[in-house]
Amino acid sequence: LHFRSGEPVRIGRRERDDFIRFASESASRLLRVAELLLRDRFVAEDAVQTTLLRVFQHWDRAKENPQAYSRTVLLNVCRDQWRRDAFRPRTELSDALEREPERSRSLLEIFEDRAYLDGLLRDLTEQQRAILVLRFYLDLSVAETAELLGLPEGTIKSYTSRALATVRRSLPEQRKERPECSPTNS
Amino acid sequence: MLTDEQLEDLLRFEFRAGGEPDASRVIDAVTREVARDPLHLGIRRAAVSRDEDASSAGSRRRTFVHRWRLALPAGAAIATTSLLAGLGVFSSGPAALSMETVAYRTTGAVTTAASAEIAYAQTVVTNPSGGVAGNYDWWSEEGNGRVEQLSADGSPVTDTSWYDANGTLSGREVDYATRTWHATNGGASRQSPLGDFSDELALGEVIQNQLSSGRSENVQSTTLNGEPVLELSGTVEIYHASATKIGASGSTAASGSSGTAGDSGTGAAAASAPSAASSKAAAAARAVASGATTLTGTTTNWTVWVDPTSYLPVQMVETAADGTTATSSIEWLAPSSTDLGQLVAPIPSGFAEVAAPAGQAGPTGNSGS
Numbered sequence: 001l002h003f004r005s006g007e008p009v010r011i012g013r014r015e016r017d018d019f020i021r022f023a024s025e026s027a028s029r030l031l032r033v034a035e036l037l038l039r040d041r042f043v044a045e046d047a048v049q050t051t052l053l054r055v056f057q058h059w060d061r062a063k064e065n066p067q068a069y070s071r072t073v074l075l076n077v078c079r080d081q082w083r084r085d086a087f088r089p090r091t092e093l094s095d096a097l098e099r100e101p102e103r104s105r106s107l108l109e110i111f112e113d114r115a116y117l118d119g120l121l122r123d124l125t126e127q128q129r130a131i132l133v134l135r136f137y138l139d140l141s142v143a144e145t146a147e148l149l150g151l152p153e154g155t156i157k158s159y160t161s162r163a164l165a166t167v168r169r170s171l172p173e174q175r176k177e178r179p180e181c182s183p184t185n186s
Numbered sequence: 187m188l189t190d191e192q193l194e195d196l197l198r199f200e201f202r203a204g205g206e207p208d209a210s211r212v213i214d215a216v217t218r219e220v221a222r223d224p225l226h227l228g229i230r231r232a233a234v235s236r237d238e239d240a241s242s243a244g245s246r247r248r249t250f251v252h253r254w255r256l257a258l259p260a261g262a263a264i265a266t267t268s269l270l271a272g273l274g275v276f277s278s279g280p281a282a283l284s285m286e287t288v289a290y291r292t293t294g295a296v297t298t299a300a301s302a303e304i305a306y307a308q309t310v311v312t313n314p315s316g317g318v319a320g321n322y323d324w325w326s327e328e329g330n331g332r333v334e335q336l337s338a339d340g341s342p343v344t345d346t347s348w349y350d351a352n353g354t355l356s357g358r359e360v361d362y363a364t365r366t367w368h369a370t371n372g373g374a375s376r377q378s379p380l381g382d383f384s385d386e387l388a389l390g391e392v393i394q395n396q397l398s399s400g401r402s403e404n405v406q407s408t409t410l411n412g413e414p415v416l417e418l419s420g421t422v423e424i425y426h427a428s429a430t431k432i433g434a435s436g437s438t439a440a441s442g443s444s445g446t447a448g449d450s451g452t453g454a455a456a457a458s459a460p461s462a463a464s465s466k467a468a469a470a471a472r473a474v475a476s477g478a479t480t481l482t483g484t485t486t487n488w489t490v491w492v493d494p495t496s497y498l499p500v501q502m503v504e505t506a507a508d509g510t511t512a513t514s515s516i517e518w519l520a521p522s523s524t525d526l527g528q529l530v531a532p533i534p535s536g537f538a539e540v541a542a543p544a545g546q547a548g549p550t551g552n553s554g555s
Contacts, residue, residue: 016220019220020217020220023213023216023217024213024217027209027212027213027216028206028207028208028209029206030209031206031207031209031212032201032206032207035207036201041207045209045211045212048209048212049212049215049216049219052212052216053216053219053220056216056220117200117201117203120197120200132197133201135194136194136197136198136201137197137198137201137202139198161190164190164193164194167193167197168188168193171188
């Protein structure tokens, strides 16, 4: 975009409205994905905000398939965050509570959810975690997941299998034998 | 033992536990960002014909032209105040309007126009003896801007433009004396033509600062270049975070150089950066941060002429205690392709790209021509 040639183009009011509508409809789902991938509500909010603004910057391209475009951007933003996290300590819950005491109740709820999920996913690599979130939260197919992550489908299948095995090992003992916990069987 | 299928269902259940999170804060932030940055990066920077621009730049017409272009949002703001007037909140004729009402309407019109139109000003700075110290053309729209310094005969001296990409300022600087230019990436230097009067680069903010923090003292109906206008006048305190007064630093503005206001990149510059009254706290903070112990205010007289229909300013004059004066003729341009192109400093043919000074590192090989 740096001094790109061509006529200047202003994003029209209708396109801006389209983007706002898309952002409003998609933000919650993107935020949940970011939470699952980044394991921090505040970092996830920043990531989704960055994602949506990048989508807006490229709305002329993104509007063709904004859901797919935003997923790709979010994954890139999360990858950047993972790289940064490698050099920084994670934000502790106490810090978060101190920052926003009025939200402590919901934060505790979030923490409870996160603690259980973290327990399930704690031994996964970031790649495996991303695959499980894409496959089983966004319900993407193997092919879609492979395209999004830039990996062969076979790799996605094998990573999924290994990730599920890891999750299985992390399950609390009482749930390993209780298939009725699954909503499809309840 | 759970089967893979059961395990997948378990994950689907846990991933969705608690429902989708409340993303209202994110939505609010994004909506706000999009609304306040209408150009954003959706604009493709104009590739102005270099030859054409080089020939026209030297003979730029400097006559004052009235161009009333009201954006629909600005019209809506005025409609609101008109409705209040209809309800008896305000009197109907301009002569009956109070200073506060005109200031209020002008602030509203400027606020709306600042995000919907391009503010274009021609500023002439004169020194206390009346000699012309600097001529500037400047364009501003949220996060984007351009300042072109012109010589007395109207030929360009320097031309600087910048745009805000996710909080990082990038742009280019063209030097007509050396026939060179360089790109800036993350270190664009911005210099307000108003120098000691204001370090704001967005014209709308300058006017809003005056109206909101200055003392509004008078309003009257008059004419300007044969056109009916409302004239507002008052005073504003310009704060310096050092003992330097405008009288002493006025020579900076009088020399036609960029002054000290725009360069906040160094502690010394920040220490002497002037600031309007609304930024008093910020100025004090800068003073403390830089170790300065004195915060000095000087009084500047200002007059703004506004269109009685749109309430958009068309001319502004600021006079320092020492007699240094900045006169700005203002137009509000509709964001057409041509006018958007004015936000980018053109590079005349034959100008050589040079390395950016330290702190303004720009991409190499980006000739832009």
